Amino acid sequence: MRITKLHATPVAVPFRVDEVWAFGRRRGLISVLLEVETDEGIVGIGEAAAYPSVDVVLAVLRGLEPLVIGEDPFAIERLVRRIDLVGTWHHVRASSPAIAAVEMACWDIVGKACGQPLVNLFGGRFRDDVECFYYVAAGTPDAVATEAASATKHGFTTCYLKVGSDDPRNDIARVEALRDGAGPDAKLRVDANEAWSPGEAVRIIRELQRFHLELVEQPVSGRALPEMAYVRERIDVPLLANEASWTRHDQLAVIRAGAADVLSADNQMDGGLLNLKRSAGIAEAAGLTVVKHSLGELGVALAAAVHVIAATPNFRYANQAYGSLLADDVTDGFGGGAELYVDGRVPVPDGPGLGIRLDPDRVNRYSELYRTDSGAFAFSDPAALSAAHALPKL
Template identity: 65%
Template structure:
């Protein structure tokens, strides 16, 4: 089998509510659907997060195309090493989502060629269902309270809320409202996206802990591991690394520094499913659990990560997903969104060959057209945030 063509299509899917973080907002999700065609008539599906932008990922894909066309897609290790060592000059970062999409498509082809799901090719299922958190969009306390009740009603066991507002009272009001709406039995995970200094982080987490936090994600800079270790030693809530742990080398340094209790890993940021599994292995050797991070993914990428999570024991917490925000998806049956496709906050591991999902051609075309018409409206551009020239940390 040989790769004959790589096709990439940006798509934009709206949210039901804006996603808001410490430095901006977006009203929908942009991703790149990647299709890898072969001379045997099989097509593999992949998906790249539009990080840092769809144009940047498209450029990376085009630069990788000469390295993969004509190659055997079933020799995945050799192909990805060629991309990493020859094509991107040992660099991981902005090129990683493109490499991850190509690698995912190769896994899909491998599974389809032998009639097996990807999870079986990665060691076999350790679990049959994969848990995701309920993403609660930041808003006024009444909105957050209602969304917490919606999450509890849908059977979610963990809610995720962005913090790092300009003043701590705003964050505290939202966390209190979420606890009231979700009830006592739902975990609350907060994410500051590096918005706090060490002292502010310790103070903020201490003030929030009465509401029963599950994890606090990246409270301070991910580039200062001693500071993370300092904060970790002074809070009771376990610290989840994110911006500090996007690659395997980052995770290795993070663990050596004792800077986190839980590590977030992402195939989009480290070039593929094999590296996501390797990340989990590094953390398992250190006795640390992992969670799947997401830059924003639709059904193809979510299905791919579900196969890895299903086959890897130390994914012990709810993983990041966008089902609670998405209005639709591009795969048949709407695998990753909207919320109604989740049962008790979980997705079943696909049992079909390869990724086990198929494109909905009509919806893929609809959302490709939406991207062409108004794709710029779906990026993290908030006029208010742009006008204020924000800086890190906030306080």
Template identity: 70%
Template sequence: MSALGQELCSPSPRAASRRAAMSTAMRGAEAVPARTATETERVSSGSVIGSSRTSGVSPSMARLGTDARIRLDANEAWSPGTAIRVARALRPYDLEFIEQPVSGRNLDEMAYVRGRSDIPLLANEASWTRHDQLAVIRAGAADAISADNQADGGLLNLKRSAGLCEAAGLPVVKHSLGELGVALAAATHLIAATPNFRHASQAYGALLSDDVTAGFGGPTGNYHHGHLAVPAGHGLGVQLDEEKVAHYAELYAKEGKDFSFTDDRHTSWPALPKA
């Protein structure tokens, strides 16, 4: 990025990767294979849409079809004015949600955008803990809440989050920071038993090349017509592949420090785990 002829900064590798991925998506989404077809599609956009013409979205929307529920994640990248402009421009596509259009640390801005958008807003970075979710609810800053058990102390707190949102009349979706089949199976049971998980939740299985469970999660999945089936076996209903557990435990011991959900440089990220 430059200003007044001076180089200010270069995009981080993460930002550059995100831009490249979104640029590819904006050129046209390919059809999802039938065995993994889903009813809800989530598109991460950030500054790509906010800083350019929204007309570039049209090819991707057309390929997703009229039956798909489309969720657009801005990753806190927009100003209130940009968020309102984009929401109005995308009104014809009947989006399910715009996720975190502005900073999650400014609930007044979120409420301002929500009051001027015909597209419902989904809180994410603003709602990582139960205490954050309560603040979002009090501010009237979102139409739905994204909650994450890894960011707020586990499955019991995810259940508490859902109860909090239900009392406020809001649906809740599960956010994923990346998990293997065991955690996915546990969350699937909880979601199936909680009434206000009415919208699609996130799962990372399709992004993995392998998993420690047999026949559930990971690249093979356990999907039926776009829905993840609740495991029917004893306990969580999944079987561990002990050789893979040992393999990835050894790999984590060697490289785990390079794989973290927290970064001290980002003060808004919650410390994990939370009680």
């Protein structure tokens, strides 16, 4: 079997409510769907987050064609090494989502050809479903409390909230509302996206500890591991590395620095599903738990990660997913909307390969939305664009 064609389709899918973070907002997400065709008629599906932009993803995919077309989709290790070393793509992190989409589609081809779900190719089922958190949009305290109550109603046990506002009192008020809305038994996770200096991080996290946080994610710069270690030693909440741990090489550095209690791993930021499994192995060897990070994903990328997580023991926290924010999806009944989760969990698809199918009508609808209104889906708002931002904020 040989790869004959790469076909990429950017799509824009709206959120129910805007996603807001420390430096902007967006009303939906953009992904690039990838179909990898073969000379035996099997088509593999992949997905790349639009990181750092759709233009970059599409340019990388065009650059990969001479390295991929004509190759055996079963020889995934060889193919990725060919991309990394012959193509020299391993030097550029922004190329990772496109490479990950090719690798994902190859795994889909292998699973379809073998008649096996991907979970069986990654070690078999350690669990039958994968827990995800409920992404609570950062709004007013009343809006946060309402969203948190919705999370509990839908059976989610973990709520995730962005913090890192210009005024820490706003963060404290929102986290208090999150606890009130979610109830006393819910697990609460906050993410500052590197917005705080070490001293401010310690002060603010100590203020937030009374709300019984499960994890605090990347409170300070991911580029300064001694600062992360400094904060970790002075707080009573486990610290989750994110921007500091996007690749296996980063994760090893975080472990050596003693800079986190839990590691984020992201197959799209580290070039593939095999590397997601490797990240979990690195964390396990260090005695740490790993959490799947997401740059924003639809049902294709979610299904791919679910297969790997289900076959890997040390994903013990709720993983990041966008289902609670998404108003719809591009697949046939997988990925979009909180009602598709069962008590906050995603069942592992049973079908061969990824076990999901693209919905042609939805793909057409959201590819057209991308063509006509893609600018509305970027991380931006007038206030954020006009401000003179710097890291850290405080």
